[in-house]
Amino acid sequence: MIRLLTPDEASAHRYELCELFFECKAAGSLTPPDIDFCRKKVDEMIDYLSHSKAYCFAYCENNELLGFAWTCKLYDGEKMLMHILYSAVSKNHRGKGIGSLLLSKCDETAKSENLSICELNVSKINPLAAKLYMKLGYKIHRDHEDHITLRKEL
Numbered sequence: 193m194i195r196l197l198t199p200d201e202a203s204a205h206r207y208e209l210c211e212l213f214f215e216c217k218a219a220g221s222l223t224p225p226d227i228d229f230c231r232k233k234v235d236e237m238i239d240y241l242s243h244s245k246a247y248c249f250a251y252c253e254n255n256e257l258l259g260f261a262w263t264c265k266l267y268d269g270e271k272m273l274m275h276i277l278y279s280a281v282s283k284n285h286r287g288k289g290i291g292s293l294l295l296s297k298c299d300e301t302a303k304s305e306n307l308s309i310c311e312l313n314v315s316k317i318n319p320l321a322a323k324l325y326m327k328l329g330y331k332i333h334r335d336h337e338d339h340i341t342l343r344k345e346l
C-alpha cells in the first residue's frame with residue numbers, strides 16, 4: 193500500500209500532491225495557503241526525485257494517492273540524517289494509521305541507508321501533528337520562534 197514514487201508517478205498524482213501540500217501549509221501557517229506555493233512544491237519534489245536527491249513515500253488506494261512523506265538525506269554539519277520535509281494525509285483518511293505507516297517507512301529507509309536519525313520540523317500551531325511525532329518517538333531537538341525541530345534516534 194505504501195510505495196516509493198517515481199518522478200513519473202509523482203507527475204501523474206500532481207493534483208493529489210498539490211492538495212496535500214495545501215493541507216501542510218494550512219496546518220502549519222497562519223496565512224492562508226497559496227496554490228502557487230503548492231504547485232511549486234510539487235515541481236520541486238519531482239525535480240528532487242528526478243535527480244535521485246529525495247524519496248517520496250506514498251500511500252495509495254485504488255490508484256488514489258491519500259498520503260505522502262517527502263524525505264531527503266541531509267548533512268547537519270556533523271553527520272548525515274534523514275530529514276522529512278513534508279508529510280500529509282488526506283482529510284477524510286486521517287486517524288487510521290496512514291501517517292504513522294508513512295513515518296515508519298522513513299525510519300526503515302533511514303536505517304537501510306545506515307542513518308541513525310530522522311528529523312522533521314513542526315509548526316508551533318500544529319500541536320496534533322507534534323503529538324503524533326512524540327508518540328512515535330521523536331524528541332525536541334531545537335526550539336525555534338515559530339517551529340520545533342524534532343529528532344528520533346533509530
Ligand SMILES: CC(C)(COP(=O)(O)OP(=O)(O)OC[C@H]1O[C@@H](n2cnc3c(N)ncnc32)[C@H](O)[C@@H]1OP(=O)(O)O)[C@@H](O)C(=O)NCCC(=O)NCCS
Pocket residue numbers: 215216219220277278279280281282285286287288289290291292293314318320321323324327
Ligand atoms: C499529521 C498527519 C500527517 C497524521 O496523519 P494520520 O494518518 O492522521 O496519522 P495516524 O492515523 O497515524 O495518527 C493519528 C494521530 O495523529 C494525530 N492527528 C494529527 N492531526 C490529526 C487530524 N487532523 N485528524 C486526526 N488525527 C490527527 C491524532 O492526535 C492521532 O493521535 P492518536 O492516535 O493518539 O489519537 C495528518 O493529520 C495530516 O495530514 N495533517 C495535516 C498536515 C500536517 O499537519 N502535516 C504535518 C506537518 S507538514
